Structures are given as structure tokens and as C-alpha cells.
Amino acid sequence: MTQGAGQGPEMRTPTVRDFRVPAYVHDAGPYAQSPGPHPQPPGPYDGPGDPYDHAAAPYDRPADPYDQTADPYDQAADPYTAPAEPYVQPGTYAGRPPHDEGRVPAEVPEGYTPTERDLPVINRGDTVQVTVDPEATQPVQPDEGPGPLYVVGDVHGYLDELLAALREKGLIDAEGRWAAGTSRLWFLGDFTDRGPDGIGVIDLVMRLSAEAAAAGGYCKALLGNHELLLLGARRFGDTPVNSGAGTATFQAAWLLNGGQKTDMERLQDHHLQWMARLDAMELADGHLLVHSDTTAYLDYGDSIEAVNDTIREALTRNDPDECWDLFRKFTKRFAFRDDGGAQAARSLLETYGGSRIVHGHSPIPYLRGDVGSEDGGESSAPVVEEPHVYADKLAIAMDGGVTMAGKLLVQQLPLDG
Numbered sequence: 001m002t003q004g005a006g007q008g009p010e011m012r013t014p015t016v017r018d019f020r021v022p023a024y025v026h027d028a029g030p031y032a033q034s035p036g037p038h039p040q041p042p043g044p045y046d047g048p049g050d051p052y053d054h055a056a057a058p059y060d061r062p063a064d065p066y067d068q069t070a071d072p073y074d075q076a077a078d079p080y081t082a083p084a085e086p087y088v089q090p091g092t093y094a095g096r097p098p099h100d101e102g103r104v105p106a107e108v109p110e111g112y113t114p115t116e117r118d119l120p121v122i123n124r125g126d127t128v129q130v131t132v133d134p135e136a137t138q139p140v141q142p143d144e145g146p147g148p149l150y151v152v153g154d155v156h157g158y159l160d161e162l163l164a165a166l167r168e169k170g171l172i173d174a175e176g177r178w179a180a181g182t183s184r185l186w187f188l189g190d191f192t193d194r195g196p197d198g199i200g201v202i203d204l205v206m207r208l209s210a211e212a213a214a215a216g217g218y219c220k221a222l223l224g225n226h227e228l229l230l231l232g233a234r235r236f237g238d239t240p241v242n243s244g245a246g247t248a249t250f251q252a253a254w255l256l257n258g259g260q261k262t263d264m265e266r267l268q269d270h271h272l273q274w275m276a277r278l279d280a281m282e283l284a285d286g287h288l289l290v291h292s293d294t295t296a297y298l299d300y301g302d303s304i305e306a307v308n309d310t311i312r313e314a315l316t317r318n319d320p321d322e323c324w325d326l327f328r329k330f331t332k333r334f335a336f337r338d339d340g341g342a343q344a345a346r347s348l349l350e351t352y353g354g355s356r357i358v359h360g361h362s363p364i365p366y367l368r369g370d371v372g373s374e375d376g377g378e379s380s381a382p383v384v385e386e387p388h389v390y391a392d393k394l395a396i397a398m399d400g401g402v403t404m405a406g407k408l409l410v411q412q413l414p415l416d417g
Contacts (some may be wrong), residue, residue, distance in 0.1 A: 003317060003395075030224030044405055055123075056070070056326070061196070068120040070224060083401070085279035093156070097151045105295060109294065118220055129210065129361070137170050138170035138179055138180060138181070139169070139170055139171070139180050139181070139183045139412070140183055141181045142181075142182075146184055146217075147180065147181055147184055147216075147217050148183050148184070148412055149183075149184045149186070149284055149285050149287075149412065149413045150169065150171065150183060150184065150185045150186070150188075150410060150411065150412050150413070151185075151186045151188060151287075151289065151358055151398055151410075151411055151413060152165070152166075152185065152186070152187045152188060152282060152398070152408075152409070152410050152411075153188055153360045153387075153398035153399045153400055153402075153408065153409040153410075153411075154188065154189070154190040154224070154360045154361065154398075154399045154402065154403075154408075155187070155190065155191050155195070155201050155265070155408060156190055156191070156192065156193055156194045156195045156196075156199050156226070156258070156402060156403050157191070157192055157193060157194060157195025157196055157198035157200075157201060157258075157260065158195040158196070158201075158402050158403075158408060159200040159201050159204065161345070161402055161408040162201060162204070162408055163176055163204070163385075165408045165409070166408040166410060168410070169186060169410050169412070171183060171410070172208070174415070176204070178208050178211035178212045178214075178215055178217075180212070180215070180217060181215050181216065181217055181218040182215065182216040183212070183217045184217055184218050184219075184220075184284065185208070185212065185217070185218070185219040185220070185320070186220055186221070186222065186282070186284060186289055187205055187219075187221040187222065188222050188224070188289065188290075188291050188358070188359065188360035188361075188398055189221065189222045189223055189224020189225070189227060189291035189360060189361075190224035190225065190226040190260070190291065190360060190361070190399075191205065191221075191224070191226070191227065191276075192226055192227070192230055192260070192263050193226045193229070193230070193254070193257055193258035193259055193260065193263070194258030194260075194403045195255075195260075195402070195403065196259075196260070196262075197262075197263075198230075198260060198263040199263050199266040199267060199271065202274070202411040205219065205221055206274060209221075220279075220282070221277070221278055222278060222279060222280060222281065222282065222289060222290065222291050223278035223279065223280050223291065223363070224291040224292075224330075224360065225291065225292060225327060225330040225331050225361070226257070226390070227251065227275045227278065228323065228326060228327040228330060229250065229253060229254050229257060229259075229327060230254065230259070230263070230267070230275070231272060231275055231276060231315070231323070232250030232253075232254070232320070232323050232324065232327060233251050233253075233254035233259060233264070234264070234267060234272060235248045235250075235318065235320075235323070236250045236251075236320040236323070237249070238251045238252075239252045239320050241320045241321050241323075241324040242321050243324065243328070244328070248324070250320070250323075250324065250327075253327075258275065258403075265350075276312070276315045277312065279308045280297065280300075280307055280308055281297060281304050281307055281308065281352065282304065283347040283352065283353050284413075285413060285414070286354050286355045286356070287354055287355075287356050287357075287358045287396075287413055287414070288349060288352055288353065288354035288356065288357045288358065289346060289358050289359075290348075290357060290358070290359050291330065291359060291360050291361055292330045292331070292332065292333060292359060292360075292361040292362075293327070293334060293335050293336050293337075293349060293357075293359045293361055293362050293395065293397070294330065294332040294333060294335045295334050295335050295344050295347060296329035296330060296332055297348065297352070298347070298348070298351060302351055303351075303352065304352050304353070307352075311326065314362075314374075316324055316340050333362040334367070335360055336357065336390065336391040336395040337367055337390065337391070341390070341391045341395075342391045342392040342394055343392075345357050345391045345392075345394040345395050346394065349394065355394075356393070356394055356395065356396055356414075357391075357394060357395045357396065358395075358396045358398060358413070359395065359396070359397060359399075360397075360399045361399055362397060362399060362400050362408070363382075363399045363400070363401035363403075363404065363406065364382075364384050364387075364388040364400055364401060364402050365384065365389060365404070365406060366399050367387060367388055367397050370382045371404075382404065382405070382406050383406075384400040384401055384407045384409070385407065386409070386411070387400075387409060387411050387415065389415065396415065398411065
């Protein structure tokens, strides 16, 4: 979930306003500094064949900047157009850096703010401590055929929470290794940004992919808008792009949406190639799996294969404006909420198949209207215990709001009932 992409919600959303700009944009230089060691998941990624098939006080950080612009009802709103070009020096063009070169953004002018209104701040505090039974029950394996199906919502760099959630479901063992046999596991995207160890999350998913395949199951992942954002920040940096309402940059958008210095420093070519090859959607046991609750997928093809091919080809062409447009479309949200939401869900299901859409991207507290009221003021941490079923039971939301003291959800499908 991101802000500053020149987009607005697909439907009028009277309860949602902008999160405030992360403090590190003003106070800590161009990146959010995360001091301290960053432990890696156990063992290197050593899967066969295609190699592409974590910070002191991690909860004490700025509130989560979700992707609403200065005016959430203005489709053309783009906070990066005012003041004039704060991230690009007049007359310059940053161009694309080599893969192995880190990019340091220009200094942000004092007092710069990309939004006019703030959502209530929700501090994680020190309350999100997950205790897991060391004897977690492993998934029941069928005598034949594929194993049980699981999905994971947005992770956003919270590696410890992810490990605990997977262990609780019996998908990994105490050492973080695949322990689920022929089970099938899908990640719905958004592995990085905001949390302390996005690269550690990616490394874990890549390793589990190899271990699951060796056990007869699989662990796969979808492309989220934050993967598009990280790819763009690394590839294009401060290169100006046409946002539809002026000029923006991937670097600025990445910083404003929780980009972590430690992630960029540890980002390697094999991470970039893995992200660029992720599918955007998939069908599994009658569930249409996507990252974003948007109908923008319809712009890229009338079949799952066509959508995945079109998006992958766009990323291969490496055009900054085309990649920005792709990123902008996949930051849209709330298509299946409110009046007309069920019909929007049906339009995707009729086109791509399946009986239910399963998505991440939009935090369940926002979909339920638990936070983000126009009244302002501080909000208590939302309570999220399970996925949110809505839109005439045609949609299942899986983003439990881990970045706002919610819960990182791992869920077996189909849902009971």
C-alpha cells in the first residue's frame, strides 16, 4: 500500500484520510535508519534450477503512510508536484544506475510535506509479541493429490512475526525450515517497506520455495505494489516520471512509503530478478489470488496468463513511465467495498475464473471502518484475528494490518463455512 502515486480510491471513501509523512523524511535524512544487526533466515538459498523459482526498537517508528493523496477523492491528486520538484534538481535527469550501485536521494527541503491531512496515528508499541506453541500441529496431508492450501497477507518486513505465524500453522519447524510436506503456500505480495527486514523476508520466501518443492509441495508469491515500488526505486531512482498530475519519482515515493535503508543496501540482483518474475494473479482451488483490491487487472488482459505476461513484459521493457503507470494502478483499492463492490468482484471472477477473490493490500481495519474517521484524534490499535469476508462473500481480505499493531495473517483455504 502506498501513497503519492497520483491515484485515488476507486470508490468514494468518506472515512479514509492521509497518514502523516514518516518522520525520517524530515529528521533522519533520506532513509529510515535501522541500526543494529539484521539476522538472516537459517541457511542460504540453495534451491536447484532457476534461482528466482530484518533493527533497534523495531516498533518505535512513524505511523504507516497508506496510499491516499492530499485529496482522497481527487483522482488526479499527486503530492509530489508541490512544492516544485523537491527531489530533482532543475535541468537534471538521473537516468538508471547500474544494478550494483546504491542510490542516495537528494535532500528533502525543510518543511516539505506531500499531504494536507493526516490519518490518526496508530503506534505499534511493544504489544505485538507472538507466542507460539513449540509443538504446533503440522497440516494434515492427504493420501494423494495436492496438500492443503494456505495464503499469507502483507508482511512488510516483519520477519519475526512471519516466522511465528508460519510456525503456528505448522508450515515451518523451530529452525524455520519447511515442515508442511505437500502443502501449498501463497504469499499475496508486499514483502518489504515499513518493517525492519524486508530483504530477510524475501530470502525466507525464496528458500522456502526450494524446500517446499523438494517435499512435493510449493511456496509461491504474487507481485505486490511495494515490489513494483522497490524495483522502480532501484532501477530509476530520481528519474522524473509522468504521474498524470505533474512529475514524480520512484525514489520519493519509496521514501514516503516506508522505504528502509537497510533493505536497499542489501538488495541484490537475484532479489530484483525474483521480484520482476513474480506473477500478478493466480487461481488456486477456486480462489482468485491477487494482491490489490482493484479492478485494474482488467487493463492488462482477459485471462490470468495474459495479465501475467503483459505485466512481466512491461517490467522487462524497463520504461520508467510505463512502470510508474503500472505501480500507480496497483496502489488503487476498495474496489469491492461499499455500493457496487460485489459487482466489481463479480467482474473479475467472471473474467478470470474462481468463486472468491483473495487479496491483500488494504488493511482490514480500513475495510471495516475501524480506523480513519474524519473526526481525527488518536486511535487505539485495531483488533484483527481473522480474514475479512465481504462483498456478498465474494472477497476475502488478508492484510491484517501488521504495520499498525494488527496481525500478520496466515490462513488455510477454503474458509470454514
